[in-house]
Amino acid sequence: MLELEGINAGYGDLEILRGVSLKIERGDIVGLLGANNAGKSTLVNCISRIVPWRIGSCTFEGADISRLEPHEVTERGISQVPEGRQLFPAMTVWENLVLGSFPGKARAQRAQRMEYVFNLFPRLSERKSQAAGTLSGGEQQMLAIGRALMSGPKLLILDEPSLGLSPKFVQTIFTALAALHREGLTILLVEQNLNVTLRNVQRCYVLERGEIVISGRSEDMRDDPAVKRAYLGA
Template identity: 55%
Template structure:
């Protein structure tokens, strides 16, 4: 990795900050979406959560980022109980969430969206350095810096959403369906960007329906079906598993 792509503050990332979930149950009102889900993400790993639509993947990320409180189970990051941390404080712990459908501020420019990503007190002094780092990762964002986010293409909006998350200087990046609604060639570009980000040592947890693509960029993956972990393993093992191939990869 070149020094130019070294993210500002990367050297300060503490080792050993694993994300650990055990027995997570969660849902919405009377509807239960997750049934005893457990997973672990080690520092520096890229881990995927794959499965069909409605499997509970987005709910899982919302639980981790504090948008939904689990009904049961444990949720820890670096040994700290995340259920005791308010959602707005999670970026300060190094957790950044790129939500489904990007959720940019459409009437703000690209640069203004990036500034929102650096809203924490610790991140504000790093704004210019991190903005330049984002522009190095996503040169198109530098070209579009004064353009309203809502007027860009879907792929450009996804780049902006990932860039906004990086502005907080995260240790772990949660990506929810980054390929959703994008043309195949743009999907390739997005996953190449994910590969570059993780080469910097950033821990990544990615939720995705595009199983074939995500298994190419992660170390391990969990298969979520109807709110339960149906399988887990190294990405190469899952890609070669006949049942996974039949269900998700169009193989036999």
């Protein structure tokens, strides 16, 4: 479904990614692991075309997306839940969700998608008239995921969804992701939390200092000391 080949990217003179290649098959749930400053957010922002890359290629469903604008990537079926959630705090839960359904095809299914999100996260339905900025951190993460689902994505990318959440909300989020995956949604999960990620994905890539250093099935990586060394930067 998605293939990155030899991606180099950065900001100004600072190079962050060097020759990154990865593949995600339709129906996969894939983890991207790495410590702080490994380049994980830069990589997902390249996929979403928020950050342009200098060298390399990216195809989605066989089509080159290298020249698309970010909103065109969303219209193709890639939706990102950004690190830090990036909600509109003064707007209500309902209004934030509506903003997620602005791509042309999604507008026609706005009501159905809203109902779907409220079924997935009933707490959002209870707070649909509440300002997003007054929600708890876990509720805000639910809202950020719900907003991404409003566009009807084929590939959902989540950047650090467990960051700053209590164990209870982490469990709620990952239970929802498992349900989405069972329904056939393809997921790329970007995380620092090694154990939670390996329990919930099929395959993993480990990013270290802007390079993929290890990849494989999650069950093979759980007890691999090389994974822990790369992940911890040791």
